Amino acid sequence: MKVLNKFILISKINEQKETKSGLLLSGEDSDELRYHKAMIVSPGTNVLHINAGDTILFDKVAGHDVFIGENRYYLIQEKDVVCVLD
8 A cells, every 4th residue: 555645644542641730531531632643654655754653643633534454544634743753
């Protein structure tokens, strides 16, 4: 499979979020946050500075669900990536 142009195939990372005061947020509470964490499965042919395996934050309203085999992925555009985490 080859992703084209400025599209990026990602796999969302479901993580438990904790506030500064130590409170754990439920799944519903963390869904209210604007940005979500994901791992890059495959960057498009024209995407710069983002590589497969990178962990990113992206805008949660961006993209579309895609099923490849039995796996669920998301397609977003490069402009929806907020940052690449180290």
